[in-house]
Amino acid sequence: MATLRATRHADAFTGRHVLSMGDYHPRDLDLLFRTADETRSDLASGRDHRPLAGRLLMSAFFDKSTRTRLAHETAMIRLGGTVAGFADATVTRAGGTTQESDDDIARMVSLYGDVVVVRHPETGWPAHAASLSEAAMVINGGDGVGEHPTQTMVDLYTMHRRFGGLDGLRILILNDLRMRCVRSLLLGLRHFDCTVYGLSASGKDAAALPEGVPPIHTGRDLDSLLSEVDIVYSSPTVAAERPEDSLDRVTLNRDLLRRHSGHDITVMHPLPRKGEVDTDLDDTRFAGYWEQADNGVPVRMALLRLMFGC
CATH class of the missing domain: 3.40.50.1370 (Aspartate/ornithine carbamoyltransferase)
Structure with missing residues (x-):
């Protein structure tokens, strides 16, 4: 644990959006894998490790998902955080007669949450959502034929x-x-x-x-x-x-x-x-x-x- 914490100040993850695998190098993946091993050990032992208490993950899924949405939400809850958001854009003002823009919805959820998981049918749209976010980190949960x-x-x-x-x-x-x-x-x-x-x-x-x-x-x-x-x-x-x-x-x-x-x-x-x-x-x-x-x-x-x- 001490070794991981000592190296995290210089990693590619802290305080950053997650948009493309092109942003990561072997040292970053090694850090992720070691942290995942540590997390698996915590889960297997039943240790109550909740470092994200008080943090909020927003799900903004403009396209369908099962594993990606549920895994991110489960991960946040197991870390002590909470989740909100939508799994179907038609239940927001983007649907029906109002037709609120996706951009406005992206800005709103980034104001409410600390991290936003975005899935969108348009390639490149999560990166666009990240450019609209003033404070929240954005995770690309799949964009068209772009990346995951x-x-x-x-x-x-x-x-x-x-x-x-x-x-x-x-x-x-x-x-x-x-x-x-x-x-x-x-x-x-x-x-x-x-x-x-x-x-x-x-x-x-x-x-x-x-x-x-x-x-x-x-x-x-x-x-x-x-x-x-x-x-x-x-x-x-x-x-x-x-x-x-x-x-x-x-x-x-x-x-x-x-x-x-x-x-x-x-x-x-x-x-x-x-x-x-x-x-x-x-x-x-x-x-x-x-x-x-x-x-x-x-x-x-x-x-x-x-x-x-x-």
């Missing part, structure tokens, strides 16, 4: 715990390579010695990826890749607008992995799933996605602790 930094923090922490580190990992990304979770994941992996393969569904190849991310190796068949990689990371394909877009979507199941994987490959998925991961994997050694979901709270608890410098 806290999801990637959870993903990287899960890989770190499962494999003891990130260097040397071989990762296959499947299905929709355009998704924000993929963009953030690649930004998070850019400082580590990982090999990244890609296999996309029809019309869902990676496009306009951020600069500096690891190259995605394509052109390999699924069967041979499954025999080599450590992690299969499937993105959601819920954004498909036409049935034909998902006809060649890869569905991971127990039989496929047992036939082609000679080792304990880990399947990860940020959820929600829509046919990418069969339920017959749920209780097998391959399943890593429930661990991801479980890590969502301690990682965000760690993030909030760091943001508030405690």
